[in-house]
Amino acid sequence: MPAPLQPALVPAPRLSPQALGWWLGALGVLVFALTIPMTRLASGSLDVPQLPAVFVAIGRAALAGLLAGAWLWATGAPRPRPAQWRQLALTALGVVFGFPLFLGLAVQRVDAAHAAVVSGLLPIATAAIGAVLLRQRPSAGFWGCAGAGTALVLGFAAWQGGAHLQAADGLLLLAVAWGGFGYVKGAQLSAPQGDGSAPMPPQQVISWLLVLCLPITVPVALATWPTGPVRAAAWGGFLYVSVFSVWLGFFAWYRGLQLGGMLRVSQIQLLQPFLSMLLAVPLLGEPLQPVTVAFALAVMATVFLSRRMAVAPPPALKES
Template sequence: MRTHSPDYAPSPTPPAGPTPAQARLGLWLGALGVLIFAMTFPMTRLAVGPMTDPQLPPAFVTAGRAAGAGVLSLGWLLWLRAPWPQRHQWTTLAVSALGTVVGFPLGLALALREVPAMHAAVVTGILPLATAALAAWVLRQRASLGFWACAVAGCLLVLVFAWRAGGGHWVAADGWLLLAVAGAAVGYVAGARLSAQMPAQQVICWVLVLSLPLTVPVTWAVWPTRSASAAAWGGMAYVTVFSMWLGFFAWYRGLALGGTLRVSQVQLIQPFLALLLAVPVLGEPLRGETLFFSVAVMAVVLVGKRMPTSTAHPSPTSPVTPTPSER
C-alpha cells in the first residue's frame, strides 16, 4: 500500500460549503444508503429469528457480519493500493468502529429477538436527531432555527408513532435500541469526519479492517452450534455485504458532499422504509397509520433540507478536515 496520497493534500485556502450540485448528489447518495440500511431491520430479524423460533445468535450476527465485511474490505484496499491512514486518524477509526461495528449491530440484533422489525425501525427513528446534535458539537456545524425546528418536528412524529405502535408504553428491547442509536450516531459522525480527509469508501473499510483482530476471534468463539434456516443465512449475507460494507460507501460519501447536518435528516424516512420492506420480507402487517406518518416525516425532511446550514472554519491548530471543494 502507498504511504501517501497526493490527491488528498490539505488545501491552503479556507474550506467552503458544498455547492448546490454537491448538496444534491450528497442527498441522493444519502438516500441510497438509507434504503440499504432500512433493509437491515427485516434482514437482521430473519438472521436472529424471534424468541419463539431462534436462528443465529445475536453475538454471531454482530461479529460475523463485521468479520466478513472486514475480509472484503481488506481485499478491496489491497487491490486499490490504498494509503495507510495517518497516525492521528487511527483514534477516530477506533471510535467509528465502536459505534458502527459493535454498538449499533449488537443493540439491534439483541432487540430484534424480542420485538418485530417494524417496532425496531420506529424506535430508532430518533437517530437523525442524535446524529445532528453530535455533529453540531464535534464538527462545529451550525444550523438555523428553522432547520432544528424541522429536525425536532420529524423526531416528534417518530416518537409519537413509536408510542402508538407500542401500545402506549416502551418494552425492554427499547433499551437495546437506544444503545444502537447512540452507537450509530457516534460512528456516523466519526466516519463523516474521516470521509473529509480520505476517500469516503475507504473509511468503513479501514474501520472494518481495524476491527478484524476482535471480530474474527469472536465470530469463531460464538459460531452457531445448531442449524439455522436458509432465510437466516440469507439475512446474514445481506447485513454482511450491504449493511456492513457497501451501504457505507454511499452514506459516508453523501455526508461528506452534502454536509452531515443536512444529509443526516434523510435518515428520518429510514424507519418507514423499513416498515414497508418488512411487509414482503417478514409478512408483518402494514397499517394506514404507518403511511400517514411516513408522508408527514418525508414532508418535514423536504422542508428541512432547504433550511440554511454552515460549517465553522477550523482553527490553525486543529487537525485539517478538508471539505469536498478541496478534493
C-alpha cells in the first residue's frame, strides 16, 4: 500500500526590506500617536490632577534612561566620542526636557485633540529648524506651506479659545519648537560625519542621551514624586510614555526609515495627529468634533505639500 501523500510545505512569504520598513515606520507612528493621550492620562487636568507635569516629563526620561543604560551595557555599545557628548546634550534639551515638559503642562489645560492639532506642526518645524541650522535653502513654496500651516493652527487655537489664544497654545508651540530642535540635532549625530568618522546608530543616540541626563532626571523625579493618591490608569500612562514614547518607539521608527527609505516612510507621520485624536476618544472619553478633524486634515495637508517643495543644499564654500 503506498504511503499517504504528505502536503508540501510552502514557505511563508517574506517581506521585502521596503515593506518591512513601512510596517516598522507605521508601528513607530502608532507609538508616538499615543504620546499625547497617554501624557494627558498621566497628568490629568487642572480640575482633576494626577501625576505632576514635571514628574511626568522628567520622570519618564529617568526611567527610560535606566532601561537604556542596561541595554547599552548588555549590547556592549561603544561610548560616544568627546565631540558627540555636546551634540547629545543639545539633543537632550529638545527631546528630553523641552518637548515633554511643555507638552505635559499644556495637556493639563486643553484636551488631547486640541494638542494633537497644534502638534501637527512638528514636521514643518523640524524641517524649518533643520534648514536654518544646516544652512539649507528651502523654496518659497516650502515657506508658504509652513506659514499656511502655522496660520491654520493659530486660527484653530483662537477659535477654541473664544477669539484669543490660550496659555496652553503658547506651551504647545514651545513644545513643537523644542521637539523640532531636538530631532534635528539627533539626526546630525546619525548622519555621516564631516571628519570621516562613523555616525552613531540612531538607537544608541536616543539611549546615550537618556543616560547622559540621568544625573538630572533621577533627582528631579525623586523631588517631584507624587505625594497624593494617583489612579492606576495615570501610572499606566506614565509607564507607556517612559518605555515606548521616549525610548523603544525610536527603535522601530529609525529602523523603518533605514529599511524603507526616509522619503517614503516619513510620509506615514502625516497620520500621527489624526491617530492621536482617534485614540483619545476611547482612552480619555473625549468627544471628536468635526471642526477639529477638519483643522487637523488641513494642517496635515500643508505638511504633505511642504515635503514636496524643493530644499536646496547649503552653498559650497568657495576655495580661497
